[in-house]
Amino acid sequence: MEVVLREVRHADLDTFFALMQDPEAVRMAAFTPEDPGDRARFDAHWERVLRTDGVHRTVVADGVVAGHAAVYGPPGEREVTYWIDRAFWGRGVATSALRALLLLVPERPLHARAAADNAGSLRVLAKCGFTVTGRDSGFAHARGGETEELLLRLDG
Numbered sequence: 001m002e003v004v005l006r007e008v009r010h011a012d013l014d015t016f017f018a019l020m021q022d023p024e025a026v027r028m029a030a031f032t033p034e035d036p037g038d039r040a041r042f043d044a045h046w047e048r049v050l051r052t053d054g055v056h057r058t059v060v061a062d063g064v065v066a067g068h069a070a071v072y073g074p075p076g077e078r079e080v081t082y083w084i085d086r087a088f089w090g091r092g093v094a095t096s097a098l099r100a101l102l103l104l105v106p107e108r109p110l111h112a113r114a115a116a117d118n119a120g121s122l123r124v125l126a127k128c129g130f131t132v133t134g135r136d137s138g139f140a141h142a143r144g145g146e147t148e149e150l151l152l153r154l155d156g
Contacts, residue, residue, distance in 0.1 A: 003096035005057035005069065005104065008050060012058045015065045016083070017042050025086045030115040030140035030147045055105050059097040061088055069097045071105045079111045080154075082124075094124045102128060102154070109155050115140065116148040130154045 020026060020036040033041060049056060054072030058065055059082070067084035080101065084094045102110070112130050114121040130152040140147035 001062050001091060001093065001096075003059065003061050003066075003093050003100065005097060005100045006060060008056050008058050008068065012065055012068070013043065013046055016046070016068055019067060019083055019085050022086055025083075026142045028115070028118050028120070029083065030118070030142050031113070031138065031149070032140075032142045034141045036142075055101070057097075057101060057104070059084065059093065061091075061093045066093050067097070069101045071101060071110065073111075075107070076109075077111065078105070078107065079113070081112075089120060094121070095127050098124055098128045109153050112152040112154075113149050114152070116150050122150065122152075125152050128154070 017039060020032065020042070026032050026036055033045070035041065049072070052072060054070055056070040057068065059067040059069055066088045067082060069080070069082035071078050071080050073079045080098065082094060082097060084097070112125050113136070114125065116135070132150050133153045134151040135148060136151055137146050137148045139145065
């Protein structure tokens with residue numbers, strides 16, 4: 001499967017919003033907006049995001065928009081994030097997208113967070129060289145309560 005990253009286009013936002021309506025994906029991600037179905041908040045969030053100095057890309061797998069990936073935050077604390085359509089889970093799309101993103105953003109260290117029980121995302125991060133550096137917990141709207149998460153870091 002060919003996976004490429006490209007600049008986010010306004011038309012991609014409809015797909016990104018649709019991806020956030022998948023209850024299983026939302027639960028797995030855990031740390032989501034309070035109401036992932038609130039389109040006005042979603043649009044306002046992306047409007048703000050795209051004005052930052054973060055690196056935001058659309059993930060395209062075999063010509064189909066499959067999600068998005070980004071590096072954001074202040075220098076020294078920059079963090080990676082990604083969201084991949086569940087239809088592409090287990091097919092190497094997230095790993096390929098993250099590897100491509102890491103080539104676009106050579107600065108290190110980079111950080112990541114994932115729900116401690118999100119085995120798929122933790123596997124993707126490990127394949128890309130991230131190592132667990134700690135644990136934290138926070139309120140996860142998608143789960144309606146405190147959820148443990150792992151903190152990860154990618155050095156040099």
